[in-house]
Amino acid sequence: MATTHDIDTDGQDPALEARAVSVFYGDKQAVKEIDLVIPANKVVALIGPSGCGKSTLLRCFNRMNDLVAGARVEGEINFHGTNLYQDDVDPVEVRRRIGMVFQKPNPFPKSIYNNLAFGPKVNGFKGDLDGLVEESLKQAALWDEVHDRLSDSAYALSGGQQQRLCIARTLAVKPEIVLMDEPASALDPIATQRIEELIFELKKQYTIVIVTHNMQQAARISDYTAFLYMGELVEYGPTDLLFTNPSEERTEAYVTGRFG
Amino acid sequence: MGAESGIPHSAPLTFRRVRDLKERVIGWALFSCAALSTLITLGIVGVLVTESFAFFRQVSIVDFLTDRQWTPMFQDPHFGIMPLAAGSFLIAIGAALIALPLGLMTAIFLSEYAGDRLRGVLKPMLEILAGIPTVVYGYFALTFITPLLRVVWPETDVFNALSASIVVGIMIIPTVSSLSEDALRAVPLALRAGAYGLGATKLEVSTKVVVPAALSGIIASFILGISRAIGETMAVTIAAGSLAQLTMNPLESVQTMTAYIVSASLGDTPRGTISYQSLFAVGMTLFIITFMMNILSQWVLARFREEYQ
Numbered sequence: 001m002a003t004t005h006d007i008d009t010d011g012q013d014p015a016l017e018a019r020a021v022s023v024f025y026g027d028k029q030a031v032k033e034i035d036l037v038i039p040a041n042k043v044v045a046l047i048g049p050s051g052c053g054k055s056t057l058l059r060c061f062n063r064m065n066d067l068v069a070g071a072r073v074e075g076e077i078n079f080h081g082t083n084l085y086q087d088d089v090d091p092v093e094v095r096r097r098i099g100m101v102f103q104k105p106n107p108f109p110k111s112i113y114n115n116l117a118f119g120p121k122v123n124g125f126k127g128d129l130d131g132l133v134e135e136s137l138k139q140a141a142l143w144d145e146v147h148d149r150l151s152d153s154a155y156a157l158s159g160g161q162q163q164r165l166c167i168a169r170t171l172a173v174k175p176e177i178v179l180m181d182e183p184a185s186a187l188d189p190i191a192t193q194r195i196e197e198l199i200f201e202l203k204k205q206y207t208i209v210i211v212t213h214n215m216q217q218a219a220r221i222s223d224y225t226a227f228l229y230m231g232e233l234v235e236y237g238p239t240d241l242l243f244t245n246p247s248e249e250r251t252e253a254y255v256t257g258r259f260g
Numbered sequence: 261m262g263a264e265s266g267i268p269h270s271a272p273l274t275f276r277r278v279r280d281l282k283e284r285v286i287g288w289a290l291f292s293c294a295a296l297s298t299l300i301t302l303g304i305v306g307v308l309v310t311e312s313f314a315f316f317r318q319v320s321i322v323d324f325l326t327d328r329q330w331t332p333m334f335q336d337p338h339f340g341i342m343p344l345a346a347g348s349f350l351i352a353i354g355a356a357l358i359a360l361p362l363g364l365m366t367a368i369f370l371s372e373y374a375g376d377r378l379r380g381v382l383k384p385m386l387e388i389l390a391g392i393p394t395v396v397y398g399y400f401a402l403t404f405i406t407p408l409l410r411v412v413w414p415e416t417d418v419f420n421a422l423s424a425s426i427v428v429g430i431m432i433i434p435t436v437s438s439l440s441e442d443a444l445r446a447v448p449l450a451l452r453a454g455a456y457g458l459g460a461t462k463l464e465v466s467t468k469v470v471v472p473a474a475l476s477g478i479i480a481s482f483i484l485g486i487s488r489a490i491g492e493t494m495a496v497t498i499a500a501g502s503l504a505q506l507t508m509n510p511l512e513s514v515q516t517m518t519a520y521i522v523s524a525s526l527g528d529t530p531r532g533t534i535s536y537q538s539l540f541a542v543g544m545t546l547f548i549i550t551f552m553m554n555i556l557s558q559w560v561l562a563r564f565r566e567e568y569q
Contacts, residue, residue: 067456069375096459106450109473118468119458166454173458 002035003247005237007224009039013080015177015207016061016098021075023056023065030056032231033075038177043199043208045222045239047215049259053231054211058179060084061209062098063091096123099175103182105162107154107169112146115154115165119173132172140168141198160191167198171206178202180210184217196221215255219243227251308547311540315339318534324541330504330515332524332535339538341545343504347421347514348546351496352489354425354510355432359489360482362429363436364471367478370437371444372466383438390434398498401427406499413511419501422510427499428489436485443477444470476561483557487550493518517546 007014016038023031031053038044038061046054056065063084065071076083084094096119107115116133125132133150137143142164146157154165163183170178180199184192199208199221212218218225219239226236227250235242235251246252253259316324319339327340366386370379405423410416447470455465471478501513502523515523521539529536 062457064453064457067453092459092461095457100457102450102453102457104450106448106454108451108454108469118455118460122455122458122460122464122468169454169458 002233003235003237004035004233005235005241005247007037007039007237009037010041012040014038015040015079016209017078018057018060019076019078021057021060021073021077023053023060024072024074025068026070030231031060034228034233036226036233036236038207038209039224040207041203041205042223043203043210043221045218045225046209046211046228047213047218047225048228048234048254050213051230052228054226054228055181057228058181058209058211059100061177061179062095062100064095064100066091096173097175098177098179099170099173100179101163101167101170101181101183104186105159105166107157107162107165110154111151112154112157112165113150115169116172119169123173136168136172137165139171139202140164141194141201142168158191160187160194163187163191163195164198167195167202171202175206177207177209180208182211182213185213192217215243215257227254229254305547308540308544311537312544315534315537315541318537319541328506330520332538337534339534339541341517341542343506344515344517344520344542345545346506346508347500347504348490348516348518350421350508350510350514351425351428351492351500351516352486354422355428355489355492356482356486358426358429359432359436359485363433363481363485364440364478366433366437367440367444368466368471371441372462372470386434386437389430392431394431394492394494395498397427397431398424398495401495401499409511416511417501417513419499419503419513420511421500421514424496424500425510427495428492431492431495432485432488435488436481439481439484440474440478443474443481446477447473476563480557480561483553483560487553487557490553491518491546491550493522497522517542521546 014037016036018034018036018038020033020035021031022029022033034057036057046058048054059065059068060073060077061084065073073085076085078084079094079098082089108118110118113133116136117129120129120132134143134147137146142161145161146152146165149156154162157165163186167178167183184195187195196217199210202208203223210218210222222239224237225239225242227234227242227246227248229250235246235248242251243255246255324339324341326342327338328342329338329340330343331338370382374382401423402419405426406416406418406420409420409423416422451469451473452465455469460468496516497519500516500519502515502519503513504515504520505512507514520542524535524539529539
């Protein structure tokens with residue numbers, strides 16, 4: 001059984017609440033009956049060795065697993081009192097309200113401006129698009145670097161800039177929650193640092209769930225950490241506690257670098 | 261180990277002349293195979309050029325390009341390519357209007373919507389379309405499509421450009437759809453995931469992200485399809501007729517460049533006469549047009565290639 005420490009939601013409703021979530025790829029069970037409460041306006045890190053199911057769990061939170069042929073999700077994930085997997089829930093709306101940033105920067109082969117404008121346009125945004133683009137780029141700390149070349153191809157940017165562009169693109173849709181799947185794993189240390197600073201800023205307005213391979217990163221940026229191993233949640237609690245005084249032996253072995 | 265390969269340790273190096281010679285012979289044999297097809301192509305172009313040259317000594321290029329009549333068999337022959345070129349383009353445009361949208365939509369369906377099993381059934385069926393002999397398409401146009409057209413427009417000629425356009429369009433759908441589908445499927449999944457992650461629907465992902473990203477391949481497939489339509493011979497000879505007239509009315513009979521070459525080579529045109537040489541002048545024109553379209557499609561592919569990362 002997993003150890004779950006006190007999660008302080010500051011009296012607010014949790015942003016997301018997973019109950020007995022299991023994910024199957026065909027016959028293989030990748031995530032095993034996980035319960036997890038994601039408090040609002042915090043950063044929650046999902047850590048664990050490769051193949052432990054952390055990315056799979058993350059993709060459940062905005063129904064990206066729907067797009068994987070043969071994937072099946074059981075259990076429920078509550079978001080404002082509604083189960084995301086209820087029959088009448090529209091996955092397109094779920095993904096608009098719960099955004100995602102991917103492991104490798106994946107800007108569209110369009111201009112910087114149109115990368116930003118895509119999300120608002122498909123969601124029927126009527127209003128000051130230029131203003132929204134500027135605001136989102138500023139939020140992602142990219143505006144100063146690109147404001148004079150918005151019509152250039154996004155591919156002209158460096159890897160780190162592209163990833164911040166992808167974050168800006170996600171923010172332009174005004175989600176409540178941002179899911180990040182190892183957003184800095186393809187970047188150099190300096191670009192990684194900028195992404196981390198950005199996450200620090202963003203948690204003032206957004207709830208962030210981040211999957212990371214990098215334990216120092218989890219320790220630096222997250223408020224809560226969940227350690228997954230072989231599809232199971234082993235331990236979940238405040239990051240400080242998990243890294244300094246874990247209750248589970250497997251957690252201690254992993255965070256001290258004895259395996260994984 | 262020297263002992264294992266049968267060469268004593270202290271043996272001096274052998275000279276490799278014999279082996280070198282063998283390698284060289286094989287190299288030359290392979291080169292001649294490659295050279296043969298190139299030479300054949302050059303030979304065909306050479307014949308086209310010399311015979312056309314003979315033609316253009318008697319008919320000026322200006323007349324060829326500006327005369328509005330093509331009447332090589334008349335007492336007073338006219339050799340204006342315009343009616344034939346117009347016939348070819350009329351049919352190619354009609355075929356493109358059918359094949360480009362249908363082919364692209366088929367490609368989008370196969371690449372973005374169809375599951376693996378459905379695609380496994382549909383793709384081979386589509387490729388059968390490309391395997392039907394073109395003469396069959398010609399008779400299909402003449403005996404099935406033209407009567408239907410005459411129900412709608414009774415004034416339709418028995419031989420008409422529209423029925424030929426329709427079958428040529430059907431004929432080139434597989435060219436367009438299969439090349440476009442390749443281009444669509446080459447778009448990285450990460451781009452689709454990114455768009456879905458922003459709350460795009462499947463239609464928006466397909467039309468606003470995947471199609472623009474694959475645009476160069478799609479345009480190249482269009483150009484190749486049109487180029488095939490211009491070069492198409494048998495179906496248009498049967499269905500569109502052999503009346504070389506400058507018209508844009510698809511219900512009338514037209515003669516294409518290819519159809520002229522067929523009808524003129526079937527008759528016994530004596531060698532060395534001007535009508536014999538006119539065959540090559542028309543062939544040359546056709547060759548230049550399709551050649552330029554191929555170059556254009558190569559250029560489009562290279563110029564607009566999206567560097568996905």
